[in-house]
Amino acid sequence: MTNPITPPASATPRASQTQLADVSLGAVRTTAPTVEHHDEPLGIGEERPRLSWRVTTGARNWVQERYQLAIRRVGGGTARGAEHGDTTGWIDSAEQVLVDWPFAPLAARERVEIRVRVTGEDGVESPWSPATTLETGLLAPRDWDARFITADGPGEPDGPAPLFRREFTVRKDLLSARLYITAQGLYEARINGRRVGDHVLAPGWTSYRHRLHYQTYDVTELLLPGANALGAMLGNGWYRGYLGYWGARALYGDQRALLAQLELRYADGTEQRVVTDADWSWLPGPVLTDDLYRGEHADLRKEPAGWDRAGHDAARWQAADVLDTDPRILTAPDGPPIRRTETLPAVSLSESSSGTTLVDFGQNLVGWVRITASGGPGTEVTVRHAEVLQNGELATRPLRTATSTDTYTLAETGETVLEPRFTFHGFRYAEISGPPGLAIHDVEAVVIGSDLRRTGWFSCSDPLLERLHENVVWSMRGNFLAVPTDCPQRDERLGWTGDIQVFAPTAAFLYDVGGFLASWLRDLSADQGKDGNVPWFVPDLMPTPSPPTAAWSDAATVVPWVLHERYVDRGLLARQLPSMVAWTDCAARETDETGCWRAGFQFGDWLDPAAPADAPSAGRTPPEVVATAYLVRSAELTSLAAETLGELETARRYTELAERTRAAFAREYVTASGRILGDGQTAYALALHFDLLPTPEQRRHAARRLADLVRSGGFRIATGFVGTPLILDALTEAGEAHLAHRLLAQRQAPSWLDPVTRGATTIWERWDSLLPDGSVNPDGMTSFNHYALGAVADWMHRSLAGLAPAAPGYRSLRVRPLPGYLTRASARHLTPYGEAEVAWRLDDGAFHLSVVVPPGCTAEIWLPDDRVPEHVGSGRYSWSVPYPVGAGAQLQRTTSVRSLIDDEPSWTRLVKLLQSIEGVTFADDRALVKLAVPNLDRSVADFVSRLVADLRPGRGVDAAEILAELEEADPHA
Structure with a gap:
């Protein structure tokens, strides 16, 4: 059977048949320089701040050849008063992101204006850019x-x-x-x-x-x-x-x-x-x-x-x-301050079951309620907050000891605007008591968070996926508040390292987090133990040091590398390399004589749906598999960072550590055929995505086993905090992208879209934070605003839409969309070099792709089924190639059950046909999947015959009739 998600190879011409958009040349302009990662460079703490600029031009294949910087010291912020300007002369370089300060170091309180101009290959000079005014703070x-x-x-x-x-x-x-x-x-x-x-x-x-x-x-x-x-x-x-x-x-x-x-x-x-x-x-x-x-x-x-x-x-x-x-x-701060970033009106005002006034803001958010209240002196106004309702009342149990209650005593008669100064809450609903005559227009929600600049957007043809993406954005907004916290509502709100370790790539696409996370990494280094151990959360509050813990403490290596990959920040990499080395050495000391990390406490694949409610670390994948895999990952990232910085001996040492640990992983946890200890999806996702399998045979077997586990799970989530961000990439890299789409598009629990279908407006902590009956999960660790599982948005940007970095800072783009079941998708990102965009759609039997490559950048373009990419420079481009939609082949009796499951329309048709048999019921398709798993390599005819015989023994049900109906129906029509 031909998979309907991937068209036949003959349907797609080679990239040489590409049609390029006709873009006229345009003038070259430069933006005002930016200073380090500051949006507002007042009171900065760097005496030699690095500078960046973007170029705008309609000219295709434009590359900077030289640049010149000018400085002018101005009065008002400097004790030395105004001075004459100075320039660098022309500097032969294509670099335009975080370039070194070329002037004398700045003194405390010094205020200067900076401009830049550039030339391309044609030697034509751009005009001087608008000026950026920067001012240092108190430096010592x-x-x-x-x-x-x-x-x-x-x-x-x-x-x-x-x-x-x-x-x-x-x-x-x-x-x-x-x-x-x-x-x-x-x-x-x-x-x-x-x-x-x-x-x-x-x-x-x-x-x-x-x-x-x-x-x-x-x-x-x-x-x-x-x-x-x-x-x-x-x-x-x-x-x-x-x-x-x-x-x-x-x-x-x-x-x-x-x-x-x-x-x-x-x-x-x-x-x-x-x-x-x-x-x-x-x-x-x-x-x-x-x-x-x-x-x-x-x-x-x-x-x-x-x-x-x-x-x-x-x-x-x-x-x-x-x-x-x-x-x-x-x-001085590295990133932006916390501000009020938005206000939301109340969408409804109602009476609760106990007679109090309930306000719904229609969105789970972080901030507080602002009320215009009336009443005489001494009137008490009380505001309570919660993320969800239970039986018509605020569900406050998930808050634990965080009472999240604001109260006000009015001082005078008439209207008074009330809002707190020194607290914040995570909530969608508020209960207000006290003020008489409260109307819906008297209430609004004030949204707060670190005032990050938005840099990434996504859109597609599935409204549920778009809402999922919006939920990721809102969870990030609520939890990027001074530090990257786990949740914003209960008595926790801590900078858990595991959460940001998996979410950093998504965060760096959606918002400019270069300064925000650089600041947090300074705290990580400061709180790191003398033995190199990284605490579970940063800033560290534990009364006693937390033990070394894989995937959580590995934030010390992963987050700096992500920031370098997205922002070309070699300076941050150099600053964090000692921390990366210290953590990797600490983790290496935890290994035993086998070379694997098997001792000590681990979170494992935290909140795997199969883990008991009271033991969220007891998932299907053994914790030692997770720990040893992450040691390989940290060793490789430490090696890459050292190599990038020219520290070749350090790079060699950690490459050797990675290879030793990779060999130990394969020796201890992988069979000769490629079966991995625990046989869970996370184990295979780690092994495939982190390249832990030494032979092609093992890799092929592991890829096939992962795919079968996804099938046998009914395309429901079977991974926790560690596996969930990796599973779609592992499937894609294994050539099973169609299964990644099925997993992402699943609406039945546990899945990414199940909460969306139930009205979620942020990402839940647990796959079942809300139980099927609508009640709140009774466990004491239940949040409705956790960004960690929203790390899937990174795959949506890179693979679904097809916009990924192929070089640090997106200096080179990798454009490789995976259409799947969608008919359109797009991603737009403000890279350090300028705006990049990928948009595609399926229309009239063709695949249409448009791409914007920023000036100074290049891109590799992969059209569907291409074996090699086409390389282009900056500019606007478009392609249109044949792409049959709904190209699934008619079902054959000799088709394997594995292929039948992969073809969602045919599989759904079989489920319905079997459910139509008198006396046969399936709660959902997973019951049929369990019966299909032992028969994946059998033919459809054999499987259906055996199945019917087992379901209705001696009742005269004819399997041939079901097969005929299955063949005659065209589920792709």
Whole structure:
């Protein structure tokens, strides 16, 4: 039987028959340079920042030959004032991503403008680009005059959020003002009654013992000639609140503290500094309690009127205490801050079964509820949150101890806008009680997250797949909040290393995470043990060191390599190589005399659907198989990183380790014919995708066994956190892409699309977070917003749409779409070199492909059934080649059962025919699959005859009739 998913070879002409789009030449322009991974390069921490730029042109095959950079020092942010510009002269290089800083190192507080221009092969110079203004922050401890101040006594992790204030005088000839600020805890700063900046939950979360971010704000416009006031409110946040699933709090310290340094520069060159010191005063504020897990309680009656303005009566305010904190932990951020990124209106307002007001926002999200409430002084407003409903009420059990409740006490009559300052929640539904006359337009959801720039998009002909992809995006948005967390709602919200290890490629396509994950990797290195061990989550909070754990700790090698692959970031690779080496050495020490890693605790293939509910690590694939496979992977990635950086001896050493471990894996876990220990899908996916099988025969057998396991599983998911991101790639590489499509398109549980058909708007933690009867999984570890299993989106981008990097930074693209059951798909990605796009459709018996290759890049183009690719340079291209749709051959009695199962329309037809026999029932097609598995190599005629005889013995059912109906029907019509 011919598989309907793949057309006959004769249907596709060679790539030499390609039709190229007619694209006219265009002028060459360069974008304003970008600085490191900063979208807003104010207060950066690099004195020699790397620069990047993109080129726009309609000219085909354009490649940069030379570039020139210009710098001009400008006033307002530099103590040295304006200076004349300077240029580099022409530099012969095609590099345009993260190129080295060619000028003298920048000093602290220095402000410059940068421009670039380029030439191509024709030597024509582009115009100078628009200017990018960048400004350094405080680069060394000596740049800080401020001291940390606190209102908390030692050993007192309770109490209202304190307000701090200080008045000062500003002259009329103010030129510029910068506020450098951070906190032990969370801060919200105010000047003259106005909020400073738009960051929320600042300064974010880092490994506070090693690194504490400070922020830089241009506050020039907030200051007035004469008397001014600078104030701030402090919350607990990650520093002092509850943190972790074991009920701990104040893990970093029990004293919230503020550090602020306001620097004013005047037209005559003089400077003035207002810094936190003993001259500041404090008073308990209106936020009585605040916690990231439990929520926030504010009594608005307790906020002193005008406290953040000059002239406030501060007689009741107390002097702040000064702390002795090491300024060496202070560092400028690598990535964007947390912000409000969107607001969503309520889609319904209803009464719950208990009589409370329920609000549905139609989307599981991360943030909080903003309410315009009415009521007199003393009116209490309470907001509770949950991701799903159970029996018409909020399902709060999955939150565990995270009560996720915000309460407000109103201060005055009339409308008041309510929203918290120092907490966040994961929710779709909210229960609101207290305010009278609440209407749907009085309520909206505020979405927050690290303010990442979107860079990737996907579309296809299946609305369910598009919704699945959108769910992946929303789960990433909710969990990329300061650090890449596992979930945003319960008492956890930790930077689990295993989750980001599998999800990093998807993340790097959807958003620019270069700076965000570079910052997280700094924390990983800082928290890494002296023995090289990497903790289960970063920042590390464990009371005792976690044991070395495969696939989780391997984030130390996988994530840096992904970032280099997607952003050409050799600098990050060089910085992380010692961490990669240390982890790989640590894992290697865990091996025994066989060369395999078999001892110690492992998560294994976490949440394999076959694992018992109370033992999610006990999946079908033995943990030692996972651990040894990942040791090979980490050794290879460490070798590749070292080779990329020119450290050839290090590269050789880890290549040898990879080969030794690969041989040990095959020796201990693989039979001569290719059967792998555990015989689970994850074991074969690891072995195939990580290239762990030494002989072609073993690889062919493993590929065939994996395919049969997918068939025998009824095309339902049979993998957990480790296998799920690999299974579709392993099938594709094994020549079984049609099975990958069947697995992805499955709508019955467990599958990617089952939650979508049941209304999910984010990715679930468990395949059965919601049970078939609609009830919430009773296990204590149940989340409806986990991005890990959404790692499948990477395959959707690379294989379904066909847009993949073939060289770091997408300098070369690999365009190889796999149409499958879809009639169209597209992917668009803003690469470091410019926008790349692949779009294809099946129409009128033809396959139509259009491709955009960014300037300076090349692409290899694979049309369906091509054996070799066509290579093109930058530009816009299109192809149209014959592609019969619905080309499945008519069923033959001699067809094998394996091929019958692969042909979904024919298989579905057989299921229906058998179910029509009186007295024969199948709960679903899996019951028939179990009967088919021992007969995969038999003919359809033999299988149906045996099956009918077994199903209806002595009842006169004629197998020939079923075969005739199966043959006569054309399921592909």
